[in-house]
Amino acid sequence: MDLSLDGKRMLITASTDGIGYEIAKQFLKEGAVVLINGRDVCKAKEKEKKLQEEYGRDKVFLYIGDATKEDELLRMREYIAELWGTVNGIVANVGSGKPVGTRRLDLLEWENSYSINLFSAVKLIDIFDGLWEEEKSGNIILMSSIAAYDVISAPYAYAAAKNGIRTLVKYLADDYAKRGIRVNCVVPGNVFYPGGRWEELLSQDYEGVHQHIDKNVPLKRFARPEEIASAVVFLASERASFITGTALIVDGGQCRGIF
Numbered sequence: 240m241d242l243s244l245d246g247k248r249m250l251i252t253a254s255t256d257g258i259g260y261e262i263a264k265q266f267l268k269e270g271a272v273v274l275i276n277g278r279d280v281c282k283a284k285e286k287e288k289k290l291q292e293e294y295g296r297d298k299v300f301l302y303i304g305d306a307t308k309e310d311e312l313l314r315m316r317e318y319i320a321e322l323w324g325t326v327n328g329i330v331a332n333v334g335s336g337k338p339v340g341t342r343r344l345d346l347l348e349w350e351n352s353y354s355i356n357l358f359s360a361v362k363l364i365d366i367f368d369g370l371w372e373e374e375k376s377g378n379i380i381l382m383s384s385i386a387a388y389d390v391i392s393a394p395y396a397y398a399a400a401k402n403g404i405r406t407l408v409k410y411l412a413d414d415y416a417k418r419g420i421r422v423n424c425v426v427p428g429n430v431f432y433p434g435g436r437w438e439e440l441l442s443q444d445y446e447g448v449h450q451h452i453d454k455n456v457p458l459k460r461f462a463r464p465e466e467i468a469s470a471v472v473f474l475a476s477e478r479a480s481f482i483t484g485t486a487l488i489v490d491g492g493q494c495r496g497i498f
């Protein structure tokens with residue numbers, strides 16, 4: 240299936256591991272050019288090298304820096320403006336459901352979670368606003384979570400911030416449609432990858448986590464990062480040319496609500 244992503248310049252934040260890394264890989268498989276991002280210098284360079292060896296040095300670029308910080312995002316913009324001139328797609332992937340405090344109604348917890356999970360996307364989209372190609376096409380894809388749809392065991396602030404992503408997508412889609420840019424979000428369920436949050440939770444309570452998955456996920460397993468990446472790549476492709484303002488849930492059937 241031709242997804243018409245050949246040569247498209249895609250920026251993916253938080254992409255030296257986990258879901259973001261798989262998104263970068265799938266875009267590369269479709270012929271796109273990617274800029275990956277992460278904070279840890281060693282890991283980032285190792286992943287850049289790995290992708291360059293597989294897909295070519297001219298296809299993979301790296302920006303090391305915190306994708307939640309405005310000054311870093313401004314530097315990332317400068318770097319991309321010099322490198323590519325324009326972008327064709329942005330995936331605002333940075334996010335974290337790991338609580339920083341112990342109290343669910345601690346305001347610091349909320350400020351931190353909103354900063355990582357919602358404001359990072361707002362800043363990214365705003366900062367890159369002038370860097371779209373004038374060809375009346377482009378894609379913005381944000382990352383929500385099933386915590387925005389169902390009452391699960393997630394931190395409250397994370398659930399609320401990821402709900403904010405859904406609202407942001409709806410409003411941005413309306414606004415950006417005039418410029419031919421589509422805006423959507425993907426809503427992952429429980430995604431396991433080695434080194435990720437679920438591995439940490441499994442190490443704390445292996446039986447409990449597996450019972451939770453068996454009981455709550457009709458497909459009775461974790462998602463793989465590739466399964467989330469496929470949804471992102473589809474939304475960014477011409478196969479999704481009439482889809483904007485939507486949220487694509489990839490959760491093995493976990494969300495039970497009828498929306």
Ligand SMILES: NC(=O)c1ccc[n+]([C@@H]2O[C@H](COP(=O)([O-])OP(=O)(O)OC[C@H]3O[C@@H](n4cnc5c(N)ncnc54)[C@H](OP(=O)(O)O)[C@@H]3O)[C@@H](O)[C@H]2O)c1
Pocket residue numbers: 252253254255256257258259276277278279280282283304305306307332333334335336382383384385426427428429430431435436437
């Ligand atoms: N995993 C799940 O089950 C799940 C479920 C629902 C939604 N989601 C959402 O999906 C997205 C990706 O999830 P994930 O599990 O793959 O996340 P993750 O494990 O936190 O992502 C790891 C990647 O993000 C980078 N990263 C983390 N914080 C960063 C920052 N501030 N700036 C730049 N890079 C940063 C890491 O590199 P460095 O550490 O080197 O920076 C690494 O490359 C998030 O928005 C998350 O909320 C995940």
